[in-house]
Amino acid sequence: MIQFENVGLRYGMGPEVLRDMSFDIPKHSFQFLTGPSGAGKTTLLRLMLMALTPTRGLIRLFDRDIAVIPHRELPMLRRRVGIVFQDFRLLDHMTTYENVALPLRVRGKEEVSYRNDVIELLKWVGLGERLHVRPPVLSGGEKQRAAIARALIDQPEVLLADEPTGNVDPPMARRILSLFVELNRLGTAVVIATHDIALMDRYDARRMILTDGRLEIHE
Numbered sequence: 001m002i003q004f005e006n007v008g009l010r011y012g013m014g015p016e017v018l019r020d021m022s023f024d025i026p027k028h029s030f031q032f033l034t035g036p037s038g039a040g041k042t043t044l045l046r047l048m049l050m051a052l053t054p055t056r057g058l059i060r061l062f063d064r065d066i067a068v069i070p071h072r073e074l075p076m077l078r079r080r081v082g083i084v085f086q087d088f089r090l091l092d093h094m095t096t097y098e099n100v101a102l103p104l105r106v107r108g109k110e111e112v113s114y115r116n117d118v119i120e121l122l123k124w125v126g127l128g129e130r131l132h133v134r135p136p137v138l139s140g141g142e143k144q145r146a147a148i149a150r151a152l153i154d155q156p157e158v159l160l161a162d163e164p165t166g167n168v169d170p171p172m173a174r175r176i177l178s179l180f181v182e183l184n185r186l187g188t189a190v191v192i193a194t195h196d197i198a199l200m201d202r203y204d205a206r207r208m209i210l211t212d213g214r215l216e217i218h219e
Helices: 041-048 071-078 096-106 111-124 140-152 170-185
Strands: 002-010 016-025 030-034 056-061 081-084 158-162 189-193 206-211 214-218
Touching (some): 002 041, 016 214, 030 041, 030 170, 041 056, 041 158, 041 189, 081 140, 096 111, 096 140, 140 170, 158 170, 170 189
Parallel strands (some): 030 206, 081 158, 158 189
Antiparallel strands (some): 002 016, 206 214
16 A cells, blocks of 8 residues: 655755655555654654655655656545644534545535435534534633544555544544554555554554654564
């Protein structure tokens, strides 16, 4: 699904913040991306999403070299990737329901085909009573859960999640992770960036450890 070959990234004329990145994210795989704060986990996820361009090396997404993909085709490729950002990126003028349904609306789907699925997913993440509330009224944990529901609603081929349990309590964190596991069982490749060792220890999954701009993989 995603392949990196000798990828490096620097900002301007500064030193490389990521270097010699060579790894792949296979179909149906589940992995954690971890490392100390400031190690570059979010930056690496942004490279996977094609939100950043590497300074050197090769990145393939769905077997296509991102360096030569026509710009007009990038949005369609990104729709195959679900992303949970740390800053949520919910639209304040839309309700919780409308935010979660947005990826389906963008794809041109009729509401009658997805309404029940959106409601059911929001109930599952504990937001069944917050369907018609707008983001400014939601707590940080509620915004996190809404952002997760939005990333999952279209069953992406790859899910990238940046600290998805950082603003929720431990029981909800476990519930969210079980949802990711179920999505993975249905065929989605999952990459979860987290520093929560106790949470990772609950799952038998590959760990990608980022330290000082380099990646070490523990199968």
